[in-house]
Amino acid sequence: MKLFSELGLSAKVLAAVEAAGYSEPTPIQEQAIPHAIEGRDVLGIAQTGTGKTASFVLPMLTRLEKGRARARMPRTLIIEPTRELAAQVEESFVKYGLDQKINIALLIGGVSFGDQNKKIDRGVDVLIATPGRLLDHFERGKLLMTAVEVLVIDEADRMLDMGFIPDIERICKLLPITRQTLFFSATMPPEITRLTEQFLQNPVRVEVAKPASAALTVTQRLIASKKDDFEKRETLRTIIREQDDLTNAIIFCNRKRDVATLFRSLEKHGFSAGALHGDMDQRSRTAMLQSFRDNQIQLLVASDVAARGLDIPAVSHIFNFDVPIHAEDYVHRIGRTGRAGRSGKAFTLVAKSDKKYLDAIEKLIGGEIAWHGETVATLADAPAEEKPDRRAGRRGAGTRRRGNSEKLSSAPETESAEEPAIVRAEAGELDVPVDALAQESAASEAPARSRTSRKRSGATGERARPAAPRSRSAQPASRTRTDDGNAPVGFGDDIPAFMLIGTGA
Numbered sequence: 272m273k274l275f276s277e278l279g280l281s282a283k284v285l286a287a288v289e290a291a292g293y294s295e296p297t298p299i300q301e302q303a304i305p306h307a308i309e310g311r312d313v314l315g316i317a318q319t320g321t322g323k324t325a326s327f328v329l330p331m332l333t334r335l336e337k338g339r340a341r342a343r344m345p346r347t348l349i350i351e352p353t354r355e356l357a358a359q360v361e362e363s364f365v366k367y368g369l370d371q372k373i374n375i376a377l378l379i380g381g382v383s384f385g386d387q388n389k390k391i392d393r394g395v396d397v398l399i400a401t402p403g404r405l406l407d408h409f410e411r412g413k414l415l416m417t418a419v420e421v422l423v424i425d426e427a428d429r430m431l432d433m434g435f436i437p438d439i440e441r442i443c444k445l446l447p448i449t450r451q452t453l454f455f456s457a458t459m460p461p462e463i464t465r466l467t468e469q470f471l472q473n474p475v476r477v478e479v480a481k482p483a484s485a486a487l488t489v490t491q492r493l494i495a496s497k498k499d500d501f502e503k504r505e506t507l508r509t510i511i512r513e514q515d516d517l518t519n520a521i522i523f524c525n526r527k528r529d530v531a532t533l534f535r536s537l538e539k540h541g542f543s544a545g546a547l548h549g550d551m552d553q554r555s556r557t558a559m560l561q562s563f564r565d566n567q568i569q570l571l572v573a574s575d576v577a578a579r580g581l582d583i584p585a586v587s588h589i590f591n592f593d594v595p596i597h598a599e600d601y602v603h604r605i606g607r608t609g610r611a612g613r614s615g616k617a618f619t620l621v622a623k624s625d626k627k628y629l630d631a632i633e634k635l636i637g638g639e640i641a642w643h644g645e646t647v648a649t650l651a652d653a654p655a656e657e658k659p660d661r662r663a664g665r666r667g668a669g670t671r672r673r674g675n676s677e678k679l680s681s682a683p684e685t686e687s688a689e690e691p692a693i694v695r696a697e698a699g700e701l702d703v704p705v706d707a708l709a710q711e712s713a714a715s716e717a718p719a720r721s722r723t724s725r726k727r728s729g730a731t732g733e734r735a736r737p738a739a740p741r742s743r744s745a746q747p748a749s750r751t752r753t754d755d756g757n758a759p760v761g762f763g764d765d766i767p768a769f770m771l772i773g774t775g776a
Contacts, residue, residue, distance in 0.1 A: 273295075273296065273301050274294060274295060274296075275288050275289075275293065275294065275295070275296055275329075278296065278300075278301070278304045278305055278308070278329075279304070279305055279308045279333075280304070280308070280329055280330070280333050281332070281333040281336055283332075283336065283370045283371055284329055284332050284333050284367060284368075286370065287332075287366070287367045287368065287369050287370060288329070288367065290369070291366060291367070296322070296325075297321050297322035297325075297326075297479075298317075298321065298479040299315060299317040299321045299322055299323055299326050299477060299479045300322050300325055300326040300329070302477045302479065303315050303326040303327070303330075303453075303477045304326055304329055304330050306475045306477070307326070307327060307330035307331075307451075307453055308330045308333055308334070310451050311451070311473075311474070311475050312451060312452045312453070312454070312471045312472050312473065312474035312475070313327075313452075313453045313454065313474060313475050313477060314454050314467055314471060314474040314475070314476045314477065315327075315453070315454065315455040315456075315477045315478075316455075316456060316457070316458075316459060316476070316477070316478040316479075317455075317457065317477075317478070317479045318457055318602065318606060321479060323425070323455045324359070324360060324363050324425075325363065325367070326455075327349075327423050327425075327453045327455065328360070328363045328364060328367055329367060331347055331397070331421055331423075332364070332367055332368050332371060332373070334420075334421065335347065335368075335371070335373055335396050335397070336371060339394070340374060340394035340395050340396045341394050341418065342391075342392050342393065342394050343391050343392060343394075343413065343414055343415050344394070344415045344416075344417065344418040345376070345391075345395040345396070345397070345398035345414075345416070345418070345419060346395070346396050346397070346418060346419065346420050346421075347396065347397050347398065347419065347420060347421040347422075347423070348398050348400070348405075348416065348419045348421070348422050348423070348442075348446070349397065349398070349399045349400070349422075349423040349425060350400060350401070350402060350405070350422075350423065350424050350425065350430075350439065350442065351399065351400070351401060351425050351426065352401065352402075352425075352426050352429040352430050352433050352435060353401065353429070353576055354379040354380060354381065354401060354553055354556065355556065355557075355560060355576065355577070356425065356426060357377060357378075357379050357399045357400065357401055358377065358379070358557065360399050360425070361375055361377050361399050364397055364399075373396040373397060374390070374393060374394055374395050374396050374397070375395070375396065375397045375398075375399065376390040376391055376395040376397070376398050376399070377399050377400070378398065378399070378400035378401070378404045378405055378408060379400065379401050379404055379553065380401065380403065380404050380553065381552055381553025381554070382553060384407075384408075384411075387404075387408070388408075388413050391408070391413060391414060402430070402435045402438035402439060402442065403438065405442065406438060406441070406442070409445065416442075416445045416446050417446075417447060418447075419446050419447060419450055420450060420451065421450065421451045421452075421453065422443070422446055422450050422451070422452045422453070423452075423453045423454075423455070424439065424452070424453075424454050424455070425455050426455070426456065426457070427439075427454060427455065427456035427463050427466065428456045428457055428458040428459070428460060428463055428599060429603075431460060431462050431463060432597065432599075432600075436462060436466065439466065440466070440469075440470075443469075443470045452470060452471050452472075452474075454467055454470075454471055454474070457599075457602065457603065457606075458599050458602070460599075488609035488613065488614050488615060489589075489605050489606075489608055489609035489614075489615045489616065489617050490614070490615070490616045490617070491605065491616075491617045491619075491640045491641070492616070492617070492618050492619070492640070492641055492642065492643035493618075493619050493621050493629070493640050493641070493642045493643060493646075494506060494510055494618050494619065494620045494621065494642075494643050494644070495621060495642065495644065495645050495646055496620040496621060496622055497622060498622040498623070498624055500529075500532070503592065503620055503622075504533060504536050506620060507522070507533075507590060507592060507620060508537070508540055508542075510590070510618055510643075511542070511570070511590070514588060514616070516587060516616075517569075517587055517588050518566075518569075518585065518587040519563065519566065519568075519569050519570070519571075519585065519586055519587060519588075520569070520570050520571070520586065520587065520588035520589065520590055521570075521571045521573055521577060521586060521588075521589055521590070521604075521607050521608075522570060522571070522572045522573070522589075522590040522591075522592055523573060523574070523575065523577075523578065523589070523590070523591050523592060523593070523595070523604050524572065524573070524574060524592045524593050525574075525575075525593040525595065525596060526574070526593075527548040527549060527550055527574050529592070529593070530546050530547070530548045530572050530573060530574050531546060531548075533572050533592060534546035534572040537570060537572065542569070542570055543568050543569040543570060544568060544569070544570040544571070544572060545559050545562060545563060545568040545570070545571050545572070546559070546571075546572050546573070547559050547560065547571055547572070547573040547574070547576065547577050548573065548574040548576060549574060549576045556576075559571070560577075560583075563583065564583055572592075575595070575600055575603075575604070577607070578600055578603040578604045578606075578607070583607065583610075585613070586607050586608045586610070586615065587608060587615060587616065588608060588615065588616050588617070588618070589604055589605050589607055589608045589615065589616070589617040589618070590617075590618050590619075590620075591604060591605075591617070591618070591619035591620060592620055593620070594619060594620070594621055594625040594628045594629055594632070595628065595632075596628060598628070598631040598632045598634070598635040599635065601619075601632045601635075601636075602635070602636065604617070605617035618643065619640070
């Protein structure tokens with residue numbers, strides 16, 4: 272094992288590394304730094320948590336000691352997939368470049384364009400950016416990239432997952448051909464391989480671990496759980512309480528709305544928890560991460576925005592509330608623990624419907640993951656005949672309701688969950704006297720007749736007439752006279768003249 276002093280770093284950088292408490296480089300640093308200092312293109316492949324960030328920050332600081340930045344023309348460019356990763360790289364430059372006079376600009380969303388423009392106008396040695404915000408500045412004419420000497424593409428596979436590859440291709444075409452490119456990724460899918468062949472020139476391939484392999488310092492276990500979210504949350508709380516060595520943990524969900532729901536549930540049950548997902552504004556995301564780093568909260572419920580590259584060394588546990596859909600995301604999630612030689616534990620809640628995702632994960636990492644307790648195959652859902660009878664009752668009512676709608680095709684389906692009393696009585700759900708049902712039926716029909724009358728009178732422009740005479744006159748003639756031939760019943764003294772014809776009145 273070599274020492275940092277043997278890698279060719281400058282005296283100022285070595286002093287900063289020693290001040291940070293490091294003396295021996297990690298394998299990726301040991302192999303990548305000398306080639307980067309020589310100016311070679313580097314393709315670095317290593318699992319998360321192996322020190323990839325320092326493997327490009329340290330040689331870049333050594334190179335930046337010579338030269339000076341010009342306004343709007345950055346000397347080096349680092350592209351990161353997320354705001355958190357970009358901010359973390361900025362912290363590394365500040366940490367290791369303490370004794371150097373270098374200007375750093377961070378171009379990420381959620382921050383004022385004006386403040387970022389001021390930094391660019393002063394001249395930038397290190398420009399750290401997410402793809403979208405970088406292109407926004409370029410299209411506004413605030414940024415020139417013709418003087419970039421070193422390009423770093425970090426977490427390239429994450430760029431692919433987030434759909435940034437077209438932006439990366441566009442950015443690379445704006446840069447000088449003579450630049451040095453340092454390309455780092457934890458996995459190498461075909462699309463990333465194509466990108467490296469297109470934009471790297473005779474690169475040195477540095478691979479310190481099998482692509483997409485899980486860290487050996489992480490103990491992995493599967494937890495059998497039912498699909499129901501309520502039971503999953505209960506299972507998660509039980510597992511958390513069983514961990515005597517838990518200091519802090521990140522809990523991953525596949526969907527942002529599940530992050531918020533699970534966070535509220537944990538708080539309700541007395542856990543110290545916070546939430547982190549992509550819909551939060553940048554200030555809230557930064558504050559939440561800092562609270563987690565400072566141990567102000569113990570559990571951080573997060574989406575995959577926290578799965579890549581975040582350097583929080585002391586995370587003791589990872590819980591996958593959902594099995595990740597993409598197998599590579601599993602490697603990155605559990606890579607948040609067991610960092611820098613520490614041990615860690617990762618638990619994944621698995622339901623029967625997650626089997627295809629679990630199979631893909633085990634195929635990717637090249638081995639089976641052990642179960643903690645019973646396996647998911649032993650979780651049998653309740654048989655259909657044991658389920659509550661009220662479901663069958665609702666099905667019966669729904670069938671009868673559809674039958675009525677077929678007879679009265681003009682009647683729209685109701686959106687109310689409450690059924691009319693007549694329908695519910697026919698379905699055997701109510702014990703209601705026939706007279707009461709008749710009254711309910713009459714009451715429900717009256718407003719409809721009234722609305723119909725108002726609609727007809729309004730359509731012709733005539734003054735509205737009483738609803739009762741129109742409804743009564745619409746009935747068959749045999750019902751407008753009494754059996755003994757006397758005057759019609761129901762009109763009182765106001766009988767229309769045409770109805771008196773032939774009565775002798």
